[in-house]
Amino acid sequence: MPLCNAIRTFARQRPDALAVCLSGSRLDYGTLHERITRLHGALSALPGAAPRxxxxxPESGRLFALSAGNHPAAASLLVTALSTPHAVALLDPGWPEALLVQTLTRLPPDAVFCLSSQGGLIEAAGRLGIPAIRVDTADLDAFLGPPQELPWTEPATTFMVGFTSGTTSRPKGFARSRHSWxxxxxxGREAFALTEHSHTFAPGPLAHGITLYALAETLDLGAGFHGIESFExxxxxxxxxxxRRIVAVPTMLGALCRGPAQEQITEITTAGAKLDPKLLARARDTFPKARLHEYYGASELGFVSLNTHGRESSSAPAHSVGHPFPHVALSIRKDRAEVPQGETGTIFVRGDLAIDGYLWGGRNSGFRREGPWATVGDIGRLNSDGSLSIMGREGGMVITSGHNVYPQEIETALAGIPGIEGAVVMGVTHASRGQEIIAILQGEAAIDEIRARLAIALPRYKLPRHFYRLTDWPLTGSGKIARATLMDWLKRKDARLVTLAN
Known part of the structure; x- marks a missing residue:
């Protein structure tokens, strides 16, 4: 990734221009470039570990782990991985400490950058002989070396080791090459209509792909990136x-829609979950001058498809996730063969944005390849206009009384009912049916109205047997709805789930 060229150029041309602001802590391009050269010098001086x-x-490259969340120091460390021969293992500080330690042991880095509150991680690094630099203390300034000119980075080399939970609770590790980003x-510059004026606000965690990518593309433009340490x-x-631009998952975008209209925002990018019609309408009202770019993708695949919503219309049907992203081909496949248009199957992608495979984990689940085609196991269909609709994920299909049901189809039908602000549909074990369908809702729609409208939209076997209402969704660290938590609440009959009269 030639981000070093961009940052070097902007540091020379506009050294005082804002590069990054995290919760009020500001770095201009001149200071950012100087800090990266000093981090590069210090990392290069570390003894290299055995090949991983x-x-x-490259021979001069080092792998460092970062577990500092959105602490202001994280920005220069992440940009160092984006623009030097070194790579970052991006640990999520929201993980349990035992998982952080386990990951550190499995993939020992040459250095760990963390918070002073992460005692277990610091202790584990000490046992492994790995220097631990606490970014919220004087450690980081003491670690910095003399400035060292940034060398050219090889496209095939790794700049990031990322982690994704996928369909399990145990994160799977993967390496991403500079060429892919x-x-x-x-x-993305063309698809999202980006310019040097695309100053971007991304409220999510930098440990997650959508926010980290927003940082990379903003700095590549020479614009300013704005983030916050925690969402408030x-x-x-x-x-x-x-x-002038927002990048956020739908749940965070929904939170940003509270308050007065924001006419300075001209572009919005969202991903991570399907954008429901009510949120799209609220976003259009809150950001009246903005185009909204909704893309479907995955950490392992990169961009897959894009639907751009204007003030009155969309580039693809609103129920879809749009048409294939530039330079990406789609194939809906079943039993290693492509199915006809309109039929449901596993979504495969062909392009140069996907990873090669997992470093560990994910056997028989998640990412896999069939020749040049790659998938994360999502289920969908290609519509008559070539747009893509998502039905769910392999293993997420509900089999009830012998019928195959994809929850996404029911969630889409529920999203169109007035008074429903959000919906999650799942299958739970049932003695005679195998599984039965339940729906968890947010909003004030009456149960009789919900049942009546669903009966018109769906066949009887797809109708949920039980409905629950809640006030607030449990969220993952990346701001997505935590479905595993909802399932746990169901099993424990948690009081936060209120049963609607049947």
């Missing part, structure tokens, strides 16, 4: 006031 299978580093930056609405509105 699946992680491609380099290719997507060019395609007043802080989000302050950061958003300086931005």
């Amino acid at each position: 299978p699946g992680v491609a580093l 380099s290719a997507s930056l060019g395609a 609405l007043a802080a989000a509105h302050r950061a958003m006031a300086e931005a």
Whole structure:
């Protein structure tokens, strides 16, 4: 990824221009470039470890782990991985400490950058002989070396080791090459209508792909990136006031829609879950001058498809996730063969944005390849206009009384009912039916109205048997609805789930 060229150029041309602002802590391009050269010098001086299978580093490259969340120091460390021969293992500080330690032991880095509160991680690093630099202390300034000119980075080398839970609770590790993000930056610039004025606010965690990618593409443009250490609405509105663009998952976008209209925002990018019609309408009202780019993708695949929503219309049917992203081909496949248009199957992608495979985990689940085609196991169909609709994920299909049912289809029908603000549909074990369908709702729609409208939209075997209402969704660290938590609440009959009269 030639991000070093962009940052070097902007540091020379506009050294005082804002590069990154995290919760009020600001870095201009001149200071950012100087800090990266000093981090590069310090990392290069570390003794290199033995080669790590699946992680491609040049001889001068080092792998460092980062577990500092959205602490202001994280910005320069992440940009160092994006623009030097070194790579970052991006640990999520929201993980249980035992999982952080386990991951560190499985993939020992050359250094760990963390918070002073992460005692177990620091202790584990000490046992492994790995330097632990606490970014919220004087450690980081003491670690910095003399400035060292940034060398050219090889496209095939690794710049990031990421982790995804996928369909299990145990994160799967994967390495991403510089070339894969380099290719997507060019395609994304055109698809998302980005310019040097696309000052971006991304409220999510930098440990997750959508926010980290927003940082990379913003700096590649020479624009300013704005983030916050943790989501709080007043802080989000302050950061958003300086931005012209928002990048956020739908749940966070929904939170940003509370409050007065934001006419300074001209572009919005969202991903991570399907955008429901009510949220799209609210976003159009809150951001009246913005186009909204909804893309479907995955950490392992990169961009897959894109639907751009204007003030009155969309580039593809609103129920879909749009048409294939530039330079990406789609194939709906079953039993290693492509199915006809309109039929349901597993979504496969062909392009140069996908990873090669997992470093560990994911056997018989998640990412896999069939020749040049790659998938994460999502189920969908290609519509008559070539747009893509998502039905669910392999293993997420509900089999009830012998019928195959995809929850996404029911969630889409529920989203169109007035008074429903959100819906999650799942299958739970049933003695005679195998599984039965349940729906968890947010909103004030009456149960009789819900049943009546669903009966018109869906065949009887797809109708949920039980409905529950809640006030607030449990969320993952990346801001997505935590379905595993909902299932746990169902099993424990948690009081936060209120049964609707049947």
